[in-house]
Amino acid sequence: MSETVANSATLRFLAAPTDVGHSGSVDAGTVLVWVDKAAYAAAVGWAKSYCVTAYVGNIHFADPVNSGDMVEVEATVVYTGRSSMHIPTVVSSGDPRGGIPTMRSQCIVILVAVDADGKPTSVISFVPTTALEVHSAMMPWLELGSAKKSWTP
Numbered sequence: 001m002s003e004t005v006a007n008s009a010t011l012r013f014l015a016a017p018t019d020v021g022h023s024g025s026v027d028a029g030t031v032l033v034w035v036d037k038a039a040y041a042a043a044v045g046w047a048k049s050y051c052v053t054a055y056v057g058n059i060h061f062a063d064p065v066n067s068g069d070m071v072e073v074e075a076t077v078v079y080t081g082r083s084s085m086h087i088p089t090v091v092s093s094g095d096p097r098g099g100i101p102t103m104r105s106q107c108i109v110i111l112v113a114v115d116a117d118g119k120p121t122s123v124i125s126f127v128p129t130t131a132l133e134v135h136s137a138m139m140p141w142l143e144l145g146s147a148k149k150s151w152t153p
Contacts, residue, residue: 008076009041025064038075039087039109047113047123059107069093083120
């Protein structure tokens, strides 16, 4: 495993026929498994320790993923707390023979780095250095805030 700290991970693979549910497209639960795996890879790449998922939210399913699609799941650490990492994820897919992938879903995942005893452990602080990183660091919070305002019990 690499010793350099990376703040992102991208998984690429074909959506299999076994991923398809009753609707004829890939089940939402399967998409969430993919999201969790990509977010975990980004978190471990940043923290260099085992991590656990603490939160998955603000999920937006825009379009279905179909069997045979080339799927790309991008996860990027955009904010760190003492032991937590906030990781927006984007699932895109399209024809494996070429073309531009279409965004299918997106959400925010928060993972916590833990030590051998399962206790939270410190992570290196993420400091955005480019305008894009600053923007990326702010977007999940803005979207989460608007989701909270529009939610009624």
